[in-house]
Amino acid sequence: MFRPLKILIGTKCPPTRCCSAFVSRMRFSNLQYVNRLKEDDEACAAALQNAHIFLFHRLSPLLQRTEHRTLRPTALVCSGTEPQNHRTTEESVLIGCSEENQAQFCLDVGKNILNPGSSLSWWPETLNVPVLQDPSPYEPDLCFLLQGQALLRWNQTSGFCSTTGQPTHRNRAGSQRVCSSSGIIYYPKMSPVVIVLVSDGKRCLLGRQSSFPRGMYSALAGFCDMGETLEETLRREVAEEVGLEVHSVSYSSSQHWPFPHSSFMMAFHASVSPAHTQVSCQLEDARWFSLEEITSALQVKTPPRRGDPPVVWLPPKHAIGNRLITEWADRQRRSSLSDTTEEDV
Numbered sequence: 001m002f003r004p005l006k007i008l009i010g011t012k013c014p015p016t017r018c019c020s021a022f023v024s025r026m027r028f029s030n031l032q033y034v035n036r037l038k039e040d041d042e043a044c045a046a047a048l049q050n051a052h053i054f055l056f057h058r059l060s061p062l063l064q065r066t067e068h069r070t071l072r073p074t075a076l077v078c079s080g081t082e083p084q085n086h087r088t089t090e091e092s093v094l095i096g097c098s099e100e101n102q103a104q105f106c107l108d109v110g111k112n113i114l115n116p117g118s119s120l121s122w123w124p125e126t127l128n129v130p131v132l133q134d135p136s137p138y139e140p141d142l143c144f145l146l147q148g149q150a151l152l153r154w155n156q157t158s159g160f161c162s163t164t165g166q167p168t169h170r171n172r173a174g175s176q177r178v179c180s181s182s183g184i185i186y187y188p189k190m191s192p193v194v195i196v197l198v199s200d201g202k203r204c205l206l207g208r209q210s211s212f213p214r215g216m217y218s219a220l221a222g223f224c225d226m227g228e229t230l231e232e233t234l235r236r237e238v239a240e241e242v243g244l245e246v247h248s249v250s251y252s253s254s255q256h257w258p259f260p261h262s263s264f265m266m267a268f269h270a271s272v273s274p275a276h277t278q279v280s281c282q283l284e285d286a287r288w289f290s291l292e293e294i295t296s297a298l299q300v301k302t303p304p305r306r307g308d309p310p311v312v313w314l315p316p317k318h319a320i321g322n323r324l325i326t327e328w329a330d331r332q333r334r335s336s337l338s339d340t341t342e343e344d345v
């Protein structure tokens with residue numbers, strides 16, 4: 001039976017990654033500290049003695065329901081005086097540190113079921129179910145939880161060297177693994193994915209795969225092939241999935257998406273010629289949407305229930321697909337506004 005340290009508390013933990021002021025001195029010294037812990041096993045083990053450890057059970061995080069009906073992650077607070085369980089020291093992964101340089105780790109308790117207490121529960125299955133809800137039941141700034149889950153999963157599935165088949169051994173932070181035989185160093189992997197919103201100037205193109213929830217449409221997306229540039233992936237995906245030729249491309253933003261196996265999403269806007277918009281679809285469906293249709297789809301917050309009339313809904317706010325669609329809609333509104341103003345003049 002896994003026995004963690006005694007004190008289990010809910011903690012409002014400052015985010016470790018969602019910080020825009022990276023250049024500020026405080027942040028910079030925090031990042032330096034985290035980097036040092038990744039490189040120095042002894043320093044990392046010492047930091048673990050007084051750390052916050054966020055718990056997972058088979059990759060499901062331990063969460064606490066708050067009075068505002070949101071979910072908050074909970075952490076073990078190590079005091080430095082309690083002896084630590086072998087598993088805590090061997091399997092915790094470093095995810096960052098607080099403003100006060102208190103290290104933050106994640107630990108998967110594996111098969112052992114903890115009975116966490118009345119207000120706490122293991123969120124069932126995976127993180128992605130609540131993440132896909134809009135509004136998300138999570139308190140904001142939970143990217144560190146997604147980062148922790150991705151890192152735990154990578155360590156759980158990277159136990160052997162793909163060249164020699166020998167076991168790999170992780171550093172104390174869990175940020176790299178080394179093959180005991182060949183010395184090959186492995187780092188956590190992400191798969192690059194391009195997500196692209198195609199527009200013909202007046203409408204945007206959305207598609208759906210059969211695996212999507214009923215009624216959901218999103219921007220087109222695909223994995224980068226080995227050796228491809230992002231622009232090549234984008235043009236290939238649009239040609240393959242809807243048979244259209246991309247004319248111009250502009251970058252929007254990026255997002256780590258941990259489901260199911262750590263994708264790195266890079267988001268673009270692309271335009272096609274209004275004279276060539278005939279879609280030949282490889283997806284379950286793909287079609288053009290007007291600004292009015294997009295505006296009303298953005299209002300739909302929950303997927304339609306069985307028996308409800310069919311309705312189009314879009315990825316939730318925190319998904320990068322939603323960001324692309326919202327950016328496009330804002331741009332269309334601005335340009336139609338300036339068209340009207342010009343006509344008035």
Ligand SMILES: [Zn+2]
Pocket residue numbers: 161162163164165166179180181182183184
């Ligand atoms: Zn090896």
